[in-house]
Amino acid sequence: xxxxxxxxxxxxxxxxAVPFLPSLVRLSEAQVKxxxxxxxxxxxxxxxxxxxxxxxxxxxxxxxxxxLKNNVFVRLEREGISAWGEAAPNVRYDETVDxxxxxxxxARPIFERESWWHFAQISDQxxxxxxxxxxxxxxxxxxxxxxxxxxxxxxLYQMLGLDPxxxxxxxxxxxxDTPEIMQQKVREAGEFPVLKIKVGLKDDEEIIRAxxxxxxxxxxVDANEGWKSKEEAVKKINWMATQGIEFVEQPMPASMIxxxxxxxxxxxxxxIADEAVLSAADIPKLVGAFDGINIKLMxxxxxxxxxxxxxxxxxxxxxxxxxxxxxSSVGITAAAHLSPLVDxxxxxxxxxxxxDPFKGVRVRNGKLILPKRPGLxxxxxx
Ligand code: MG
Numbered sequence: 001x002x003x004x005x006x007x008x009x010x011x012x013x014x015x016x017a018v019p020f021l022p023s024l025v026r027l028s029e030a031q032v033k034x035x036x037x038x039x040x041x042x043x044x045x046x047x048x049x050x051x052x053x054x055x056x057x058x059x060x061x062x063x064x065x066x067x068l069k070n071n072v073f074v075r076l077e078r079e080g081i082s083a084w085g086e087a088a089p090n091v092r093y094d095e096t097v098d099x100x101x102x103x104x105x106x107a108r109p110i111f112e113r114e115s116w117w118h119f120a121q122i123s124d125q126x127x128x129x130x131x132x133x134x135x136x137x138x139x140x141x142x143x144x145x146x147x148x149x150x151x152x153x154x155x156l157y158q159m160l161g162l163d164p165x166x167x168x169x170x171x172x173x174x175x176x177d178t179p180e181i182m183q184q185k186v187r188e189a190g191e192f193p194v195l196k197i198k199v200g201l202k203d204d205e206e207i208i209r210a211x212x213x214x215x216x217x218x219x220x221v222d223a224n225e226g227w228k229s230k231e232e233a234v235k236k237i238n239w240m241a242t243q244g245i246e247f248v249e250q251p252m253p254a255s256m257i258x259x260x261x262x263x264x265x266x267x268x269x270x271x272i273a274d275e276a277v278l279s280a281a282d283i284p285k286l287v288g289a290f291d292g293i294n295i296k297l298m299x300x301x302x303x304x305x306x307x308x309x310x311x312x313x314x315x316x317x318x319x320x321x322x323x324x325x326x327x328s329s330v331g332i333t334a335a336a337h338l339s340p341l342v343d344x345x346x347x348x349x350x351x352x353x354x355x356d357p358f359k360g361v362r363v364r365n366g367k368l369i370l371p372k373r374p375g376l377x378x379x380x381x382x
Contacts, residue, residue, distance in 0.1 A: 016133075044112050045077040048104055050097050053328060054354045057185065060176040062200035062226030063092065069326040069353070072100045073382045076143040078116060078242050081150050082129070084358070084378060085143030085334075087135035088298050088325035088349075092275065095133050103136035111140065119144050123304035126274045134278065134301040135325075141302025142334040142376070150375035157338040157370055160307075166340035169366035171220055173194040179203075179210030186215050193366045194218045194246070196346055200226015204236055210245050220344075224251040225275050230259040249294060249321075250274040261289040272321055280305040280308045283316060292319030292343070297335050298327070310341050324349040333360030333376045336368045357382045 053069045074085040087104075089095035107126050114122050122144060126137055149159045157164050172192035174185045176199070189195055195215065199207055200223035211219065221240055227233040233251045240248060248272040252260050254276040264271055269292035277286060278299040286293065293313050300306040306322075313320050321344040322335050334349040339345050345368060350356050358380035362369040371377025 006024060038073050043078070045075075046104075046108055046111060047075040047077070049073050049075075050101075051328075051357060053326060054355050055326065055352055056354045057175065057177070057181075059326065059352065060201070061198055061222075062176070062224040064225060066326075070097050071326075071328065071331075072097060072104070072139060073330065073357075074104060074143050075141040076111065076116075076140070076147055078147065079151070081147055082148060083143045083147035083375060084330045085139035085141065085146065086327055086330040087133075087139035088327045088331060089133070089135050090298065090325055093134065093278070093299070095135050098132050100129075100136040100139075103130055103133035104140060104379060106130055107137065107140055111144075116144060116147055119148050120304060123302065127301060127305065128174075128289050135298045137301035138331070139302075141304055142297065142331065144153060145303045145334070146375040146378075153374050155370065155372055155377055156334070157340065158377060160337065162337070162340040164340065164370040164372075165245070165371060167336065167368040168339055168342065168345045169193055170345040170368055172348050172366075173213070173222075173346065174350065176201050176207070179206055182207060183210055183214045186211055191363070191365060192217075194220065196220045196222055196249075198222050198224065199236075200251075205239060208240065208245075208271065208340055212243060216244070218246050219244060219251065220246050220346075222274070223251045225250055225253040227251050228253065230256075230263050233260075233263045234266045237263065237269050237271075241267070241269050245269060247272055247291070250276065257285060257289050262293075264289060268320065272319070274323065279305055280312045283309065283312050283318070286320070287316050290318070292321060294321040294346070295325040295342070296323045296325065297331060298325050303334060303338065306335075306338060307341075310338070319343045321346060323347070328353065328356045329358035329360035329380070333371065333378050335359075336361040336370055337376065339368055339381045356380075 050072050058067050072087040076083045087100045089100045121314040149156045171194045173196045249272045273286050273290040274291045274294040277293045295306050295309050320342040322342045323346040327349040329350045332347050358378045360378035
């Protein structure tokens with residue numbers, strides 16, 4: 001029997017998807033528990049809690065300003081082991097706390113019925129079933145990896161076959177503010193050998209000049225899609241090249257890939273994609289337009305997809321940065337465990353908040369120091 005390509009794709013999608021989906025149930029913010037087994041030994045509990053994280057400084061990018069961030073924490077429990085995950089909903093990707101809670105609820109049956117030793121297949125099953133709120137998938141996926149590594153009694157980096165001494169230094173990010181306050185933030189970041197400067201709103205040259213008055217450190221610049229024309233981007237990037245800038249992240253809107261390709265032919269600084277690359281499927285179309293990609297667990301939907309992105313980016317000879325949203329030490333530590341695989345780290349989201357409920361990865365003179373405890377190795381609770 002011959003089948004058409006369309007029929008083949010439909011069959012393949014159905015085979016990858018779970019046989020049924022629960023109706024969307026709106027979660028309350030209170031803990032949600034479920035038990036799918038008669039014995040406490042194998043009972044599964046999925047706790048979900050939203051926590052308000054407070055930023056030390058108002059956080060301004062080219063697109064918005066925030067002083068608070070509501071993140072959703074997940075705790076998976078089975079066989080006496082408790083594991084943590086975190087979701088940082090981001091308006092840029094149409095994610096809210098409510099949509100994140102709903103997506104976690106949608107994925108719940110998969111976690112209730114599957115063996116967590118099949119963590120790679122669970123990750124693929126979740127990805128095939130749910131196509132939105134990647135931060136919710138990230139929370140569940142991080143917790144799943146934490147659980148498996150704890151069960152094995154090894155730190156996550158060891159489960160992944162990585163040398164913890166090979167972590168890169170992380171940049172410290174300076175959000176947009178008045179030149180005086182940005183200079184103050186640069187002074188406060190004394191420990192970090194490389195800084196990432198947010199631009200793309202206004203007065204980019206004034207900001208860089210002000211920072212250069214107080215620091216001669218290498219700088220990386222993130223325009224967060226702020227430059228709207230290719231001519232403006234070329235002009236700004238070529239000026240940045242005279243100021244000791246290492247590379248420029250996402251100069252133009254994510255959709256303007258062809259324009260970015262045009263820009264890249266006219267500038268010397270490397271260009272790194274961030275908003276233009278969410279998961280592995282986005283990578284091939286960026287080749288030639290960018291020199292590297294910024295992978296974030298929240299965009300990718302967790303560790304499983306982030307690892308796939310690292311492999312694919314390497315195959316295309318792209319540089320790799322590991323970045324983050326505003327996250328507590330749960331999300332940041334999870335990403336830090338992958339960092340021996342990448343060229344650059346921008347894992348400072350936990351350092352920008354004043355009430356981190358967890359402790360995990362530490363930073364010494366900019367270098368990421370991974371915890372040696374099993375799993376993510378984070379301590380704390382919400
Ligand atoms: Mg960025």
